[in-house]
Amino acid sequence: MSLKELNVLMLGDIIGTPGMEEMFLKLPQLKKKEKINLVIANGENSNEGFGITEANIKSYRQCGVDVITSGNHIWSTKEIDKLLTDYNFLLRPANYPEASGKGYWIGEVEGVKIGVINLMGRYFMTPIDCPFQVLGKLLKTELKTCSAIIVDFHAEFPNEKMSLAFDFDGKISLLAGTHTHVQTADEKILPKGTGYITDLGMCGGIDSVIGMDKRGVIEKILKQTTVPFEPSKQNSRLQGIIATIDVQTKKATSIKRVSI
Ligand SMILES: [Fe+2]
Numbered sequence: 001m002s003l004k005e006l007n008v009l010m011l012g013d014i015i016g017t018p019g020m021e022e023m024f025l026k027l028p029q030l031k032k033k034e035k036i037n038l039v040i041a042n043g044e045n046s047n048e049g050f051g052i053t054e055a056n057i058k059s060y061r062q063c064g065v066d067v068i069t070s071g072n073h074i075w076s077t078k079e080i081d082k083l084l085t086d087y088n089f090l091l092r093p094a095n096y097p098e099a100s101g102k103g104y105w106i107g108e109v110e111g112v113k114i115g116v117i118n119l120m121g122r123y124f125m126t127p128i129d130c131p132f133q134v135l136g137k138l139l140k141t142e143l144k145t146c147s148a149i150i151v152d153f154h155a156e157f158p159n160e161k162m163s164l165a166f167d168f169d170g171k172i173s174l175l176a177g178t179h180t181h182v183q184t185a186d187e188k189i190l191p192k193g194t195g196y197i198t199d200l201g202m203c204g205g206i207d208s209v210i211g212m213d214k215r216g217v218i219e220k221i222l223k224q225t226t227v228p229f230e231p232s233k234q235n236s237r238l239q240g241i242i243a244t245i246d247v248q249t250k251k252a253t254s255i256k257r258v259s260i
């Protein structure tokens with residue numbers, strides 16, 4: 001018998017070694033305790049804040065991550081084009097006009113077909129293709145046959161995140177924002193059944209400036225020079241959400257924040 005309800009764990013941007021260590025330490029137990037069927041993690045900051053390496057990808061798999069989403073920092077490592085081609089579960093935002101790899105994943109979870117889409121915002125970010133139009137088009141492809149559709153919307157501006165979620169309310173199962181590295185307290189189910197949170201937060205040292213050691217960031221702001229940043233190791237957390245999706249209706253039935 002196949003799955004009736006899908007329990008999804010989505011993790012906010014994983015920041016360098018401290019974030020990866022949090023995942024190793026806490027993810028396996030959390031998966032077991034919450035009976036998680038699918039884990040999606042944002043990996044754009046895995047490589048000490050900038051991009052992702054093949055070794056990082058292998059660590060994600062070892063910990064039980066099924067799909068790695070990303071955002072603006074995905075392009076930071078030299079080997080990224082090859083990695084996006086080699087690993088179909090590594091996504092870049094679908095609305096980049098010309099890029100390697102793919103912005104969505106379709107897979108089977110315990111007999112049920114699930115779709116994950118990665119998109120990026122355009123406000124205070126790179127002016128790539130319109131995420132609204134791209135999502136509309138993607139939902140007319142094979143993704144329409146999926147029993148749950150989950151979106152990681154990597155964006156700066158809450159207005160844009162809420163607008164996309166409301167515009168597609170009832171057409172997608174879940175939309176979670178990433179990129180700000182600050183977890184918001186607005187998780188909810190929208191009127192037509194889409195689960196929503198403005199930002200998942202981050203995994204790594206939260207006693208920091210969005211995951212990076214405070215001193216370096218302050219110095220850069222004061223001097224306006226190039227100062228190397230290092231991921232913070234202070235007060236490490238694993239942050240994200242756990243949501244349940246009814247795979248018959250494709251709607252979210254619950255959503256709760258995780259910050260452990
Ligand atoms: Fe990030």
Ligand SMILES: [Fe+2]
Pocket residue numbers: 044071072073154178179
């Ligand atoms: Fe980002």
